[in-house]
Amino acid sequence: MPGKSSSFIVGLSMGTTKTTIIVAEKNSRRPDSINIVGFGFAPTRGVSKGIIVNNQDARQSVEKAFREAQSITGIPAKKLSNVIVAFDGMDVQSESTHGMVTLGGRESKSVEESDLKRVIERARTNSVLASGSRNNMYTIHMIPTSYELDGRAIDSPMNMTGSQLDMWMQIVAVPMPYVQNVVNCVQDAGLEIRGLVLKPLASSLGAVYEEEMRAGCISICIGGGTTGIVLYRNGRAFRVMSIPIGGDHIRSDLTSVLHISLGEAEHLKKRIFTTSEEDLRREGIDADLAYQVIAARIEELFNDYIREALAECTPQHFPSGIILSGGVSDTPGIEMMLEDTMQMRVRKVKTPVYEMPYGLDNASYVSAAGILRYYIMTEKDPYVFMESDQPLPGLFERSDQRGRQELRRPERRIRETDEGDEYEEEEAVYDNRDNNGGNYYGNAEDEIYEDDEDDEDNSRRENLGEFMRNLAEKFKKLF
Numbered sequence: 062m063p064g065k066s067s068s069f070i071v072g073l074s075m076g077t078t079k080t081t082i083i084v085a086e087k088n089s090r091r092p093d094s095i096n097i098v099g100f101g102f103a104p105t106r107g108v109s110k111g112i113i114v115n116n117q118d119a120r121q122s123v124e125k126a127f128r129e130a131q132s133i134t135g136i137p138a139k140k141l142s143n144v145i146v147a148f149d150g151m152d153v154q155s156e157s158t159h160g161m162v163t164l165g166g167r168e169s170k171s172v173e174e175s176d177l178k179r180v181i182e183r184a185r186t187n188s189v190l191a192s193g194s195r196n197n198m199y200t201i202h203m204i205p206t207s208y209e210l211d212g213r214a215i216d217s218p219m220n221m222t223g224s225q226l227d228m229w230m231q232i233v234a235v236p237m238p239y240v241q242n243v244v245n246c247v248q249d250a251g252l253e254i255r256g257l258v259l260k261p262l263a264s265s266l267g268a269v270y271e272e273e274m275r276a277g278c279i280s281i282c283i284g285g286g287t288t289g290i291v292l293y294r295n296g297r298a299f300r301v302m303s304i305p306i307g308g309d310h311i312r313s314d315l316t317s318v319l320h321i322s323l324g325e326a327e328h329l330k331k332r333i334f335t336t337s338e339e340d341l342r343r344e345g346i347d348a349d350l351a352y353q354v355i356a357a358r359i360e361e362l363f364n365d366y367i368r369e370a371l372a373e374c375t376p377q378h379f380p381s382g383i384i385l386s387g388g389v390s391d392t393p394g395i396e397m398m399l400e401d402t403m404q405m406r407v408r409k410v411k412t413p414v415y416e417m418p419y420g421l422d423n424a425s426y427v428s429a430a431g432i433l434r435y436y437i438m439t440e441k442d443p444y445v446f447m448e449s450d451q452p453l454p455g456l457f458e459r460s461d462q463r464g465r466q467e468l469r470r471p472e473r474r475i476r477e478t479d480e481g482d483e484y485e486e487e488e489a490v491y492d493n494r495d496n497n498g499g500n501y502y503g504n505a506e507d508e509i510y511e512d513d514e515d516d517e518d519n520s521r522r523e524n525l526g527e528f529m530r531n532l533a534e535k536f537k538k539l540f
Contacts, residue, residue: 069087069141070086072432072433073126074147074260074263074428075119075149075260077105077149077307078284078388079102080125080126081126082126082127083429083432084098084099085097086098093437098134098136099130099134101126103125106118107121108122108286110286110305111150111287112149113242113243116242116245142253143252143255144253144254145254147258147259147260147264147431147432149284149303150235150239152235153259153302154198154234155233155301156188157229157230157232158185158191158229158232159184159228161225161227163224164226168224170224171220174219177219177226180228181447185232188230188232191234198236199236199240200448200449201259202233202448206231206295207229207297209226212227216295231300233262233301258432258435259289259301261280262289262291262435264282264284264387265384266431267386267413267415267426267432268414268424273384274293274298276379276381277378278381279405280386281386281387282390283307283308283385283386284307284389284428285388287305288362288367289301289302290367290370304367311359312326314355318351329351333348334393367399367403368402371403379405383406385399387427388424391424396408411424413430414434415430415433417429
């Protein structure tokens with residue numbers, strides 16, 4: 062990755078509900094290990110269903126989270142301004158492609174890095190999605206899913222001897238405008254982008270253990286605006302999907318049915334299962350109706366979308382079952398509903414795979430932990446999750462021969478300390494500390510960004526059924 066000289070790894074997770082900054086430091090004695098030194102978060106504004114709809118509001122959320130991380134860690138801003146960004150995207154497209162090269166003619170030879178690069182380029186050339194300029198798609202990931210050497214399956218080709226190398230690779234792409242808006246937002250906040258990772262992938266890396274990946278599993282992360290799905294087999298991610306339905310839809314349903322505000326609905330959604338029905342009734346809340354609303358939305362997500370998308374997935378293909386994470390996964394009984402729907406065992410994530418600081422040690426912050434794991438994995442093997450060399454107009458520059466990307470240094474940077482009145486107005490909006498000097502923990506989601514429901518929303522949801530049926534057809538070719 063670009064910017065390796067810094068000893069700090071900074072992850073920025075841009076969600077629909079919250080924006081999180083996680084800061085870790087490299088362990089000099091153990092290259093494959095890192096130590097988390099701090100974090101910051103802020104309620105997300107300007108993002109709807111995982112997509113930026115207001116750059117200024119989204120930028121302020123990023124700036125707020127960054128300033129808090131800097132304050133907690135005490136590290137100068139310039140040492141933290143190079144970030145790996147995890148973001149959501151609608152219309153995520155995924156395609157399997159194949160590449161083949163001969164190694165030494167009639168003579169067998171050992172696979173070298175140049176051979177690996179050749180087969181990667183051959184597979185990329187054979188992909189329709191990878192030629193994103195023709196369809197306005199941006200290739201966010203190129204993920205090798207399997208290798209063969211002289212027709213025999215192998216785990217890693219480097220230094221193996223043979224005559225012909227085959228590789229199957231998954232191309233993951235999102236519409237160019239989504240990526241452009243994310244890059245603009247982060248740069249406008251005065252930060253540099255060290256790498257980009259799709260949030261479903263980051264969330265899965267923060268939730269799934271290596272043995273589950275090797276046996277075969279399905280990661281499902283239900284966030285605020287989207288539900289991310291990643292399929293693993295033989296230790297490799299081979300399909301990435303995103304469904305534009307999440308916890309915010311439950312909030313909207315509660316608002317409509319119970320005739321309460323969005324803020325009240327969000328508060329109710331968080332505490333309904335820890336508050337007695339009698340107390341809720343005293344507050345004028347029809348508890349039974351609220352339970353039905355939540356159950357109906359989750360059931361719709363499971364039955365109409367997730368089951369449709371994973372129609373060809375069976376316990377035989379995924380012995381480790383489903384790993385469920387995200388804020389909505391805290392709903393009591395949700396894993397049993399998913400087990401009944403999919404007829405597969407479900408493990409509900411309680412804490413991320415990394416030991417996280419207090420306040421982030423729950424299933425809502427798997428994407429932050431996943432960014433750190435993404436960094437470690439790509440440092441160890443730069444070919445495990447590759448970024449394409451496809452340029453993003455005006456922003457990306459080609460970097461080293463690995464095909465990774467680097468952003469030009471922005472002119473504007475966040476200062477190391479607040480000076481004057483520049484941030485006063487923003488502090489008034491975003492500061493969630495109590496009057497007694499309390500901390501931010503637990504308050505990041507209290508502020509609600511009220512999304513404007515556009516006229517196309519209902520038709521988009523109607524089209525999801527057809528979208529999921531098309532995905533199911535693609536799975537038939539994989540198994």
